[in-house]
Amino acid sequence: MLEELEVRDLGPIHHALLRPAAGMTAITGETGAGKSMLLNAIRLISGSTARPQLVSPGAHESWVQGIFDAGRAGAENPVTAAISEAGLPLEDEGQIFLARTMPVKGRSRAALNGRTAPRGLLEEVAGMLVTVHGQADQMRMASPARQREFLDAYAGDGPQLEAFSKAFRQYRQAQDHLEELRNQQSGAMAQADYLRESIARIDRVDPHSGEDRELKAQRDRIEHAAQISQGVMSALSALDSGQIDPDADAPSATALVERAIAALEGIGVEGVFQESAQRLRSLNADLSDLVFTLSSQLDDEGQEGDLDKINARIHDLDELTRRWGPDIDDVLAWRKKAAFELEDMDASPEKLEELQGQVEQLRGSALKAARTLSASRAKAARRLSDLVDGELHSLAMAGAGLEIRVRPRQDQDMDGHGLDQIDFLFRPYPGSDLLPMGKSASGGELSRLMLALELVAAEGRTSSGPDRSGHGHAGRDSQVGDPTMTFIFDEVDAGVGGRAAVELGRRLARLAVTAQVIVVTHLPQVASWADRQFVVAKGREGGDAVETLVHQVEGKDREREIARMLAGSESTTSLKHARELLSSSRLQA
Known part of the structure; x- marks a missing residue:
């Protein structure tokens, strides 16, 4: 969970300090005010490529720091385990400090818990703490590996996956052993042939000593x-x-x-x-x-x-x-030694035959476990597709649909993940073709699809209990239903309005029950559902320079911000509407 985000000299933001809510946080503001810079700050501490052109005019460098609550340290916590493995210190209260310095000239610097760290480590750790669902970040879920991980976590097929992994590992170990023995046997046979031919050649000449x-x-x-x-x-x-x-x-x-x-x-x-x-x-x-x-x-x-x-x-x-x-005496001595070596060589065909039988038996066990895993995945794929379709209908995407195909490959194509080819196919509107995710949806549609996936997966975890062995969200290596996970949604409200906007906000709030949610939005119907709201606004101007200010709004200030979002003004009618909207945006217990 993101506890604090501090930004200095990044674009128009000279300084900003955000402390998001544990549940849902809304970031609002006028178009062009600089909301995207907050997402850029998150990406920087997540290990993305530095872009020095984003440093504020007149500043020498940008600096961003995120403080996360990673939960209790231990071997079962992948975040703290990764940090410990890298030899970096852990805070007593489970806090993780990710920082990035980006100079105008020169290389950027990454720090983790106050120590210099490789950017790759920052990316690994941040990937287990935060997932950004924006147009530039959605393509990760287009990866077949991410789709498989998401489906496995939703299916709760940890036992089946573990059983298959164990069986497949035993099969591959036996197969590698057999191949090694075959290579050794081939070498031994070649050596034996060489010795026989050499001895025969010497015997044909039949030399005597001297x-x-x-x-x-x-x-x-x-x-x-x-x-x-x-x-x-x-x-x-x-x-x-x-x-x-x-x-x-x-x-x-x-x-x-x-x-x-x-x-x-x-x-x-x-x-x-x-x-x-x-x-x-x-x-x-x-x-x-x-x-x-x-x-x-x-x-x-x-x-x-x-x-x-x-x-x-x-x-x-x-x-x-x-x-x-x-000389000939050496030749005769070599022949005598070669004869003894040839007598000691044992082809051991029985051993190879025995091991071949073991390999076939273990392969059969692995195939059986793979088919059991496939059945679990196929059942979960149908259920997940149906539930996501229902969520999409409520998110103003009636007729859109997700089809998750689990297609078993040939037995010889079995790998460490099973026998399945898993494809997430999306239909953005009625009558359109099913196409792979990332090739069939706009940024806003894809963000809403990701929200539907995250929401269905999170509620599935809540009803069945969290599976700590899975990684159920669309990001890397993290867990649906884990309160330490932070989901950030951008463009999720593109093309949405009216009743659908209310449903969108409601669903973001539902996801925030099981994980931290931060949404960048221009819809008051979405922002009203947030537990905490920050406004990004243009401040004082000097020449062409514009300073962006970020501040939390509460009470009357928040009502005025919601009113501005509703009507562009703070009239009596818009303020009344804002109060009604804030009052009605509550989840039923």
């Missing part, structure tokens, strides 16, 4: 065979020419060493000569072995194999080492 090094060494010998043969033959010629030519007469190195050994042993003196002979014997044994080794290399030169085959084999081995190397 084979790559051996083949490369063999290839080197073949490629250098002539050089190797010449070197070996030269070495053998020097050591034992008989290995090269059996008819050669030159003694071998071993034969020469044998002569030296015999000569030393022939001395017959032990000591250095015998030791030298023994060393020569050892050397001769090594020479014999070396000659044998070199001669065998000559025999192997023609048995090294086909160089093309060796190169092909080396190529196959290189393909393996490029993928799993750097």
